[in-house]
Amino acid sequence: MNKTDVLIIGAGPTGLFCAHQLGIIGLSCEIVDNLDKAGGQCIELYPDKPIYDIPAVPECTGEELTNNLLKQIKPFNVKFHLNERVEQLKKNESRWHIKTSGGVEFDVAAIVIAGGVGSFEPRKFPVKECEKFEGSSLLYSIKDKSIFKDKTISIFGGGDSALDWAIELSNTSKVNLIHRRDGFSGAEASVQKVKELNDQGKLNLFIKYQLDSVSGGKNIESVKIKHDEGEIKEIKSDYVLGFFGLIMQLGPILDWGLNIDKKTVQVNTENFETNVNGIFAIGDICSYPGKLKLILSGFHEGALAARGCFKYAKPDEKLRFEFTTTSKAAQERLGIKK
Amino acid sequence: MAKITYHTHDNKTHTVDVQKGLTVMEGAIQNDIPGIDADCGGGMACATCHVYVKEEWLDKLPAKEDGEEDMLDMAFEPKSNSRLSCQITVSDELDGLEVNIPSKQG
Ligand SMILES: Cc1cc2nc3c(=O)[nH]c(=O)nc-3n(C[C@H](O)[C@H](O)[C@H](O)COP(=O)(O)OP(=O)(O)OC[C@H]3O[C@@H](n4cnc5c(N)ncnc54)[C@H](O)[C@@H]3O)c2cc1C
Ligand code: FES
Numbered sequence: 001m002n003k004t005d006v007l008i009i010g011a012g013p014t015g016l017f018c019a020h021q022l023g024i025i026g027l028s029c030e031i032v033d034n035l036d037k038a039g040g041q042c043i044e045l046y047p048d049k050p051i052y053d054i055p056a057v058p059e060c061t062g063e064e065l066t067n068n069l070l071k072q073i074k075p076f077n078v079k080f081h082l083n084e085r086v087e088q089l090k091k092n093e094s095r096w097h098i099k100t101s102g103g104v105e106f107d108v109a110a111i112v113i114a115g116g117v118g119s120f121e122p123r124k125f126p127v128k129e130c131e132k133f134e135g136s137s138l139l140y141s142i143k144d145k146s147i148f149k150d151k152t153i154s155i156f157g158g159g160d161s162a163l164d165w166a167i168e169l170s171n172t173s174k175v176n177l178i179h180r181r182d183g184f185s186g187a188e189a190s191v192q193k194v195k196e197l198n199d200q201g202k203l204n205l206f207i208k209y210q211l212d213s214v215s216g217g218k219n220i221e222s223v224k225i226k227h228d229e230g231e232i233k234e235i236k237s238d239y240v241l242g243f244f245g246l247i248m249q250l251g252p253i254l255d256w257g258l259n260i261d262k263k264t265v266q267v268n269t270e271n272f273e274t275n276v277n278g279i280f281a282i283g284d285i286c287s288y289p290g291k292l293k294l295i296l297s298g299f300h301e302g303a304l305a306a307r308g309c310f311k312y313a314k315p316d317e318k319l320r321f322e323f324t325t326t327s328k329a330a331q332e333r334l335g336i337k338k
Numbered sequence: 339m340a341k342i343t344y345h346t347h348d349n350k351t352h353t354v355d356v357q358k359g360l361t362v363m364e365g366a367i368q369n370d371i372p373g374i375d376a377d378c379g380g381g382m383a384c385a386t387c388h389v390y391v392k393e394e395w396l397d398k399l400p401a402k403e404d405g406e407e408d409m410l411d412m413a414f415e416p417k418s419n420s421r422l423s424c425q426i427t428v429s430d431e432l433d434g435l436e437v438n439i440p441s442k443q444g
Contacts, residue, residue, distance in 0.1 A: 041378070041383075045378060045381070045383040045384070046381070046383060117377045123412055123414075123444055124444075126414050126415045126442070157411065158408075158411045159408070159411065159412075179411075180411060180416060181407065181411070183407055183408075185407075185408030185411060210416075228418060244411065244412045245412040247377075247384070247385075247386065247412075247443075247444040248377050248384070249444070263375075293379060
């Protein structure tokens with residue numbers, strides 16, 4: 001059990017800055033994110049695109065912004081729990097008990113949801129029967145590539161993940177690569193490599209095909225793929241891999257008894273608390289009259305929510321308003337040596 | 339203004355006036371037409387504004403920019419008449435455009 005003052009759900013820019021604001025006022029926090037890295041949309045959707053509207057930063061990329069935020073919270077030694085999705089919140093007298101998908105548990109005084117548009121999850125095949133095989137012979141990510149040795153694998157997708165895995169697995173497995181069009185979004189060198197392997201018969205490339213159906217007993221035995229023009233082919237497959245990038249899903253947040261309106265959580269604008277005492281929501285996931293889905297608004301919301309958390313974490317103390325420029329306490333927390 | 343018709347998956351038809359210069363995605367959001375999520379707010383980074391364009395309108399649309407086809411690879415059940423509605427800017431020429439919204443966006 002991890003005991004801390006505040007749990008932040010989501011390591012996007014808003015969650016990261018809120019950790020800073022909590023640190024400044026002397027509260028501890030830990031952060032959970034479903035992704036394998038911090039940065040939220042900035043790192044997952046546009047790491048290389050420039051942002052021009054961060055106050056006092058004329059231009060920076062999504063990745064630079066993330067790195068700077070991480071640098072800014074470094075003094076607080078915030079503990080991150082990545083690749084974990086928060087599933088369950090339970091009130092336990094005056095504290096909250098939280099559980100993640102991987103079984104990590106927290107005991108906290110308050111919760112800040114900075115979940116953006118939801119947690120990033122792999123996009124799935126539209127074909128219904130796929131669910132039956134998901135996690136066993138139909139996968140959206142690879143944890144242990146040794147299971148594919150000497151098997152027949154059908155990989156769907158046209159991005160870097162699909163291409164890279166097709167190339168790598170073609171060394172030890174029989175690989176079919178299936179993509180809906182003749183263009184690929186992956187790196188040109190990988191596209192060339194895949195085409196070469198296809199010419200040498202080391203991989204089978206199916207262009208303008210999409211998954212039509214899967215069949216098998218306990219495990220997948222074959223898949224049918226359908227051409228743009230309607231022709232259907234059946235190919236033997238032990239495994240099916242789908243690489244269609246990530247989509248944001250609100251998921252478990254919907255089940256926490258919060259007032260939800262169009263995929264967002266309603267909050268007050270005094271401290272960004274939700275209808276449930278002790279649960280705050282900031283950033284893209286919160287809504288209130290006039291809400292702007294901008295990073296700068298998320299920063300403001302995080303500053304106020306952090307102060308809102310104070311009374312739950314330290315009910316017997318009074319929070320003082322101080323500037324970082326002049327507050328000794330804040331500077332000590334930042335580890336500034338004079 | 340241009341009239342845009344959205345056919346939603348529940349077999350309903352919504353015809354609305356969309357201001358020139360806005361995108362077909364924005365037209366749907368502003369009129370509360372269900373089925374277009376637009377998670378990335380038009381940033382061509384999510385494919386949750388995916389629509390099927392009625393065939394006769396396909397070649398009247400602005401051409402796909404770099405990256406739209408890549409994003410469509412990620413869409414739910416893409417077809418040859420798939421477009422990202424955030425990339426279609428409404429103009430006089432598009433008065434009467436009809437699009438179908440897929441059953442799901444992900
Ligand atoms: C292409 C593009 C360009 C943009 N350009 C700008 C710009 O120029 N200026 C600007 O101000 N904004 C811009 N934005 C918007 C900006 O990126 C968002 O407003 C910002 O990322 C929101 O931050 P956030 O921390 O609220 O959420 P996010 O960045 O969405 O992060 C939320 C995180 O929470 C995690 N999460 C959610 N639920 C759970 C759960 N249950 N368990 C664990 N983890 C969970 C998610 O995995 C995610 O990592 C742009 C967005 C896009 C897509
Ligand atoms: S709104 Fe995200 S791609 Fe169109």
